[in-house]
Amino acid sequence: MENEIKRLPDAELEVMLVVWQADQPVSASYILEQLRGKRKWALATLMTVLSRLVDKGFLHCVKQGRCNSYHAAIAEEEYKESEGKSTLEKLFGNSIQDMVMSLYNGKAINKRDLADLRALLDQVERDER
Numbered sequence: 232m233e234n235e236i237k238r239l240p241d242a243e244l245e246v247m248l249v250v251w252q253a254d255q256p257v258s259a260s261y262i263l264e265q266l267r268g269k270r271k272w273a274l275a276t277l278m279t280v281l282s283r284l285v286d287k288g289f290l291h292c293v294k295q296g297r298c299n300s301y302h303a304a305i306a307e308e309e310y311k312e313s314e315g316k317s318t319l320e321k322l323f324g325n326s327i328q329d330m331v332m333s334l335y336n337g338k339a340i341n342k343r344d345l346a347d348l349r350a351l352l353d354q355v356e357r358d359e360r
Contacts, residue, residue, distance in 0.1 A: 235313070236314075243289070246284060258298055290304055
């Protein structure tokens with residue numbers, strides 16, 4: 232996946248979040264159990280989603296006896312970086328100021344978050360010197 236990482240639909244992203252959080256190969260039944268309460272999927276539905284994720288290059292599938300084991304082919308941080316960059320470009324015209332103000336005005340972040348952001352920016356600036 233050297234090229235641009237494609238955006239995942241919500242259902243596929245939920246599966247990937249389970250795999251990333253496990254940080255080890257997992258079975259379909261493990262994923263189904265972790266999604267309980269979020270998704271009411273039959274095993275066949277999950278298997279379709281897993282197959283799509285393998286085809287897209289997000290998951291590796293290893294046959295272990297009669298079961299398959301799944302592990303991430305793309306790191307969570309790599310996906311987040313790609314999605315963050317894409318969102319910033321598409322929705323905010325690469326303006327971090329517009330993005331932060333939109334989050335603040337929409338009450339997704341508060342003054343405390345802004346202070347934390349300011350401290351982070353100060354730390355990044357110090358580290359680059």
